[in-house]
Amino acid sequence: MESSLTFLLLPVGFPGEVLVTLARRAREAMPFPSLWLASTDPLEPPIEAYSWERMQFDAEKVNEHIHSVLYDYVREGIRIIGVVDADGYIPGFNFVFGLASTALGVATVYTRRLKTGGNGLYMERLLKEVLHEAGHLLGLDHCSNRECVMSFSRSVEEVDRKAPLFCSSCKAKLVLKYGSRGQ
Numbered sequence: 001m002e003s004s005l006t007f008l009l010l011p012v013g014f015p016g017e018v019l020v021t022l023a024r025r026a027r028e029a030m031p032f033p034s035l036w037l038a039s040t041d042p043l044e045p046p047i048e049a050y051s052w053e054r055m056q057f058d059a060e061k062v063n064e065h066i067h068s069v070l071y072d073y074v075r076e077g078i079r080i081i082g083v084v085d086a087d088g089y090i091p092g093f094n095f096v097f098g099l100a101s102t103a104l105g106v107a108t109v110y111t112r113r114l115k116t117g118g119n120g121l122y123m124e125r126l127l128k129e130v131l132h133e134a135g136h137l138l139g140l141d142h143c144s145n146r147e148c149v150m151s152f153s154r155s156v157e158e159v160d161r162k163a164p165l166f167c168s169s170c171k172a173k174l175v176l177k178y179g180s181r182g183q
Contacts, residue, residue, distance in 0.1 A: 004033050004034060004035060005032075005033075005034045005035070005077075005079065005138075005178065006034070006035045006036075006037065006077065006078045006079070007023075007026070007034060007035070007036050007037070007078070007079045007080075007081060007134060007137075008037045008038075008039060008070075008073060008078050008079070008080050008081070009022060009023050009026075009036065009037065009038045009039065009081050009083060009130065010039050010042075010043055010066065010070070010080055010081065010082045010083065011039060011040070011041075011042040011043070011082075011083055011085075012042065012043050012044070012045050012062070012066070012082045012083060012084040012085065012086075012108070013042065013043075013044060013045050013084060013085040013086060014042060014085035015040070015042060016038060016039055016040045016041070016042055016083075017040060018123075019038035019039070019040070019083060020038045020040070021123070022038065022083075022123065022126060022127060022130060023036035023037060023038040024036070025127050025164075026127060026130055026131060026134065029127070029131055029149075029164055029165060029166075030131075030134075030174075031166060031171045031174050031175050031180055032174060032175060032178040032179045032180055033179065034178075043066065043069060043082070045057055045062055045065070045084060045086065046061065046062065046065040048061065049061035049062050049065060051089070054089060055087065056086070056087040056088055056089045056095065057084060057086050057087070057088045057089070057110070058088075058089065058090070059088040059089060059090050059096050059098075059099035059108055059110070060090055060099065060101070062082065062084060062088065062108050063082075063099060063101040063104055063106045063107070063108055064101070064104065066080055066082045066106045066108070067080075067101070067104040067105070067106045070106075074104065074105040074106065077105075078105070079105050079106075079107070079134070079137045079138075080105065080106045080107070081106075081107045081108070081109065081130055081133055081134060081137075082106065082107070082108040082109070083108075083109050083111065083126070083130070084108050084109065084110050084111065085111050085112075086110060086111070086112055087110055087112035087113065088108065088110035095110070095113060096110060097109065097110060097113065097114065097129050097132075097153060097159065098110060098129050098130075098132060098133040099133070100133045100136030100137050102136060102137055102139070105137065107133035107134070107136060107137050108133070109126065109129045109130055109133055111126065113156055114126055114129065114156065114159065116156060121160075124164060125156065125159050125160070127164045128149055128159055128162050128163075128164050129159065131149045131164060131165075131166070132149050132150060132153075135149065135150045135166065135170065135174075138174060138177070138178070139173075139177065140166075140170055140173060140174070143167060143169065143170055145167040145169070145170075146158075146161055146162070147161065147162060147163050147167065148162065148163070148165075148166060148167035148169075148170055149162050149163060149164060149165055149166055149167075149170075150166065150167070150170050
């Protein structure tokens, strides 16, 4: 069992004050002790990762860029989740809400498609996608339980159907590997 895990929420392309609240809510949703930090120092996305044809960022290239810039943090075991104020894609998909590169210790969440509705709905969606990518960084796969935060979402409506929590099966996998909060 590993000791306490640390996650860093990194704003990519926008001021990161909103991430402070998001970090607190993500920490509360984890079934084991973890430290969630929020950087307020934004990182600019790499222009070479932008597809002018698609008007989207290549999520794999953005993850590689974050890894190269914050390599020392990753080497120390900190898992980085970049929150990118743009739209993202990977080859074979029209868009992605996020992408975890577990080998790099980096994930990204793309906000563009999550911003419909009011600010409270946007923050709830953002929390769900951050927790989803954190789950991947911790070794979880997609879950067949449509209400689990680890459920794969093809649309914002499917994001809305999920709870901002891990189902009992996914929670058990995390607790087995990382311990519990004593709940």
